[in-house]
Amino acid sequence: MSQEKTENITGHGYDLxxxxxxxxYRENPAYAVEIATKRLSLCGFGTKGAKIHKRSVDARKKExxxxxxxxxxxxxxxxxxRVLERLDAVCDSGSVRCPQCGDEILRAPITVAGxxxxxxxxxxxxxxxxxxxxxxxxxxxIDRRKEKVEKFFETGLLDPDSNxxxxxxxxxxxxxxxxxxxxxxxxxxxxxxxxxxxGAPESI
Numbered sequence: 439m440s441q442e443k444t445e446n447i448t449g450h451g452y453d454l455x456x457x458x459x460x461x462x463y464r465e466n467p468a469y470a471v472e473i474a475t476k477r478l479s480l481c482g483f484g485t486k487g488a489k490i491h492k493r494s495v496d497a498r499k500k501e502x503x504x505x506x507x508x509x510x511x512x513x514x515x516x517x518x519x520r521v522l523e524r525l526d527a528v529c530d531s532g533s534v535r536c537p538q539c540g541d542e543i544l545r546a547p548i549t550v551a552g553x554x555x556x557x558x559x560x561x562x563x564x565x566x567x568x569x570x571x572x573x574x575x576x577x578x579x580i581d582r583r584k585e586k587v588e589k590f591f592e593t594g595l596l597d598p599d600s601n602x603x604x605x606x607x608x609x610x611x612x613x614x615x616x617x618x619x620x621x622x623x624x625x626x627x628x629x630x631x632x633x634x635x636x637g638a639p640e641s642i
Contacts, residue, residue, distance in 0.1 A: 452516045453530040454478075455491055459507040467493070467507065474509035477525055484514040539567055547572050554608020559629070577605025587612060 456474040461467075471488045478485050488511035496504045510530060522528065550561045553575040564571040577583055577600035586597045602612050630642050 452513050454511050454513055454517070454522075454525070454527045455530050456509045456511060456525055456527045458526050459509060460496065460504050461507065463495070463503045463505050465505070467505070470505075470507035471509055474511055478511060478513060481517070481521055481525060483517065486512040486514065488512070544569075549574060552576075552608065553606045555610055555629075557608070559632075562632070575604075575606055577601065577603075579606050580611060583607070583611065 456477060459470045459473050461470055467490055470490060475485050475488055488509055490507055491510035492508040494506050496506050516529065517525065517527070548564055548569050548571045550557050550564070550571050550573045553561075553573050557573060557575070561571045561573050578586070583600055583605040586600050587602055590596050590601060603609050605611070630638075633642060634640060
């Protein structure tokens with residue numbers, strides 16, 4: 439990622455994500471922000487604001503359940519790689535990189551096959567780039583799919599065109615997603631922020 443991509447577009451400075459701040463689950467989350475700010479201060483960095491970026495549960499020891507926080511902090515300058523390692527931090531890009539648009543005139547509309555997670559975000563990226571993609575989906579909407587899936591489990595009657603595999607939302611609609619959560623992929627944040635922009639609760 440280039441320096442220009444990492445620099446915070448709202449002003450001078452950089453957004454950093456400080457990771458692995460572990461606290462007892464009853465501890466006030468504000469303390470995680472305080473710890474992150476102190477880490478930066480000890481390394482000689484001023485902070486222009488900080489907030490909780492992510493929280494996960496560490497329940498490996500039943501007698502010591504903890505929350506593990508990541509804190510997003512805006513600093514006055516960019517740390518070196520050595521300092522980032524010492525802080526257990528990464529620079530936050532703020533947005534994902536999108537492919538460059540071509541300069542040839544399209545002879546037909548761009549088509550997207552399937553309205554699962556990949557299809558949804560492919561169509562969204564194309565729309566944001568000024569295209570008007572056409573999405574093809576074999577199955578039905580979520581509500582109708584749910585009815586068909588429940589009927590399949592109850593009776594064994596399969597609708598070959600609208601089932602667990604085919605339909606809006608893709609196969610992941612009926613999966614909890616634990617196999618490939620991609621929690622460290624920067625695209626994950628883009629997905630969650632997109633959901634939030636369309637009405638999902640901020641807690642996601």
